[in-house]
Amino acid sequence: xxxxxWWLIALAVALVLGWYLSYSAGRLDRLHHKVESSRAAxxxxxxxxxxxxxxxxxxxxxxxxLLLADAASRALSAGEEDQPAPDxxxxxxxxxxxxAENDLSRALYLALDxxxxxxxxxxxxxxxxxxxxxxxACTRVQLxxxxxxxxxxxxxxxxxxxxxxWARLAGHAPxxxxxxxxxxxxxxxxx
Amino acid sequence: xxxxxxxxxxxxxxxxxxxxxxxxAEHLLGHGHKVSVLAPADDxxxxxxxxxxxxxxxxxxxxxxxxxxxxxPVSAARVRRWLAxxxxxxxxxxxxxxxxxSLLALWLATGPIVATFHTAxxxxxxxxxxxxxxxxxxxxxxxxxxVSEDARRTVVEHLGGDAVVIPNGVFVDRFAQAPTHQAWLGxxxxxxxxxxxxxxxxxxxxxxxxxxxxxxxEQCPGARFLVLGRGDGDGVLDGLGPAAGAVELLGSLTDxxxxxxxxxxxxxxxPHTGGESFGxxxxxxxxxxxxxxxSDLGAFARVLGDGECGVLFPVGDAAALADALVRLLGxxxxxxxxxxxxxxxxxxxxxxxxxxxxxxxxxxxxxLEVYETVRLGADRVGEDPRSRTLxxxxxx
Numbered sequence: 001x002x003x004x005x006w007w008l009i010a011l012a013v014a015l016v017l018g019w020y021l022s023y024s025a026g027r028l029d030r031l032h033h034k035v036e037s038s039r040a041a042x043x044x045x046x047x048x049x050x051x052x053x054x055x056x057x058x059x060x061x062x063x064x065x066l067l068l069a070d071a072a073s074r075a076l077s078a079g080e081e082d083q084p085a086p087d088x089x090x091x092x093x094x095x096x097x098x099x100a101e102n103d104l105s106r107a108l109y110l111a112l113d114x115x116x117x118x119x120x121x122x123x124x125x126x127x128x129x130x131x132x133x134x135x136x137a138c139t140r141v142q143l144x145x146x147x148x149x150x151x152x153x154x155x156x157x158x159x160x161x162x163x164x165x166w167a168r169l170a171g172h173a174p175x176x177x178x179x180x181x182x183x184x185x186x187x188x189x190x191x
Numbered sequence: 192x193x194x195x196x197x198x199x200x201x202x203x204x205x206x207x208x209x210x211x212x213x214x215x216a217e218h219l220l221g222h223g224h225k226v227s228v229l230a231p232a233d234d235x236x237x238x239x240x241x242x243x244x245x246x247x248x249x250x251x252x253x254x255x256x257x258x259x260x261x262x263x264p265v266s267a268a269r270v271r272r273w274l275a276x277x278x279x280x281x282x283x284x285x286x287x288x289x290x291x292x293s294l295l296a297l298w299l300a301t302g303p304i305v306a307t308f309h310t311a312x313x314x315x316x317x318x319x320x321x322x323x324x325x326x327x328x329x330x331x332x333x334x335x336x337x338v339s340e341d342a343r344r345t346v347v348e349h350l351g352g353d354a355v356v357i358p359n360g361v362f363v364d365r366f367a368q369a370p371t372h373q374a375w376l377g378x379x380x381x382x383x384x385x386x387x388x389x390x391x392x393x394x395x396x397x398x399x400x401x402x403x404x405x406x407x408x409e410q411c412p413g414a415r416f417l418v419l420g421r422g423d424g425d426g427v428l429d430g431l432g433p434a435a436g437a438v439e440l441l442g443s444l445t446d447x448x449x450x451x452x453x454x455x456x457x458x459x460x461x462p463h464t465g466g467e468s469f470g471x472x473x474x475x476x477x478x479x480x481x482x483x484x485x486s487d488l489g490a491f492a493r494v495l496g497d498g499e500c501g502v503l504f505p506v507g508d509a510a511a512l513a514d515a516l517v518r519l520l521g522x523x524x525x526x527x528x529x530x531x532x533x534x535x536x537x538x539x540x541x542x543x544x545x546x547x548x549x550x551x552x553x554x555x556x557x558x559l560e561v562y563e564t565v566r567l568g569a570d571r572v573g574e575d576p577r578s579r580t581l582x583x584x585x586x587x
Contacts, residue, residue, distance in 0.1 A: 027327055038333065040568030136560070143355060143564045147334045150352040154330050
């Protein structure tokens with residue numbers, strides 16, 4: 001084959017490779033964006049859950065109320081506490097976050113264990129709303145976490161591809177992490 | 192909220208997915224949301240005013256049968272215009288892994304996208320081949336819903352990842368309060384049994400019922416079998432001989448008449464042999480107060496609470512079906528029909544509590560929770576600029 005022929009083939013290969021790299025980079029970028037959105041959604045739902053818990057805490061006896069309020073305020077401040085260096089990536093999952101959210105789940109589980117008492121709260125107009133808001137917030141935490149972890153799994157799958165690793169398509173973006181917390185609803189709140 | 196729903200199948204053909212989308216749209220509209228449904232339809236097909244026609248569906252061979260698809264540049268342009276006009280907060284597409292309008296819309300859109308998976312019988316070989324093709328589109332979905340555990344398992348196995356289970360909805364009260372029809376009401380001597388489903392589709396189980404009919408008549412000679420459904424059932428029913436007199440073909444009925452039928456009969460029977468991911472008719476029959484006898488498919492067992500709210504029999508076992516029917520119908524004399532009546536009442540009582548889980552009031556609320564969750568932290572629905580590739584420009 002003539003030299004021109006070889007050059008043409010080399011050019012074609014380079015073009016295809018270039019297209020594939022840019023396609024993979026675009027796809028990865030999209031997945032990173034999706035992970036950011038789902039994480040923002042999850043963080044917002046976790047804050048809602050903690051805020052709703054504070055509301056409910058005020059309707060209960062002081063012991064249970066204090067237990068809930070304490071766990072909720074820890075969860076609320078876990079996002080702000082230990083404010084790390086400003087360059088900390090918003091997608092990392094500090095261990096104290098999962099710990100605080102797990103503690104809140106456990107506190108809710110203990111506090112709303114008595115389904116008769118919860119049913120009574122649901123029956124009174126003054127308290128029914130707060131319970132309903134809390135139940136909704138807990139459900140949405142479950143949904144948001146599942147959607148987030150799905151997004152993370154998809155991003156990780158692409159990040160593991162050889163092309164992506166060799167060509168360093170992810171740049172300096174840290175590996176997205178799943179969030180593992182116990183988000184089971186207290187049985188009395190399940191509809 | 193502004194919600195765009197995409198239906199993969201034609202609205203003028205009856206089907207579970209279409210009914211689900213219609214009911215969801217009407218429920219959400221009734222609760223003050225702004226809803227538009229994009230569905231394959233000719234411009235001259237009459238559709239409800241919340242439905243936007245996306246162009247004609249063309250029959251195409253796919254996956255061993257004939258699929259009716261909407262595709263090509265005209266449809267793509269219509270989807271784009273619908274997305275732009277709708278300015279949706281959330282796009283909710285149904286059955287996105289079949290080649291259909293849903294997949295086209297998924298390819299063209301970006302933003303908060305929810306997808307519902309209805310089927311439990313994806314062909315795995317076809318899926319394996321299509322996986323790399325579908326993956327980039329699948330990655331755009333922010334939240335996946337499966338209508339049953341079975342549908343969810345299919346998603347997990349074939350696509351990876353997970354899905355939230357939100358069941359199909361039923362307007363429970365429409366069935367619970369449907370008027371009864373004198374001709375279909377059962378009596379102690381002449382109890383009635385209903386079957387619903389296409390007659391010429393063996394999967395729906397009419398042959399199993401036909402084999403059970405003579406056995407039931409031996410012990411309960413007055414039993415009447417009311418068969419609702421289109422299609423040609425001659426081949427199945429010819430073999431009945433003298434028992435054929437007990438079987439009455441009703442043809443196809445309106446939704447209201449179907450509700451009256453289920454409200455009037457003593458027993459509803461679902462002898463399906465497979466391929467069911469949910470069993471909406473079971474829930475309708477339970478809502479209407481008919482005692483349910485069903486084959487023990489996974490989806491049916493789950494709807495019936497493993498036999499709490501209805502009687503299960505082994506798939507395809509006509510003798511077991513006949514036994515179950517006789518227990519619930521009695522033998523024509525007063526004593527046995529009283530016992531049977533009590534057995535039915537106990538099932539119906541438990542079933543009518545269980546079906547509240549499937550009422551649209553609750554199901555739509557769960558769907559809205561998903562919408563609210565994906566909306567947070569995301570932009571609005573828009574056109575995906577990447578779909579304007581060289582190829583698609585050339586097509587237009």
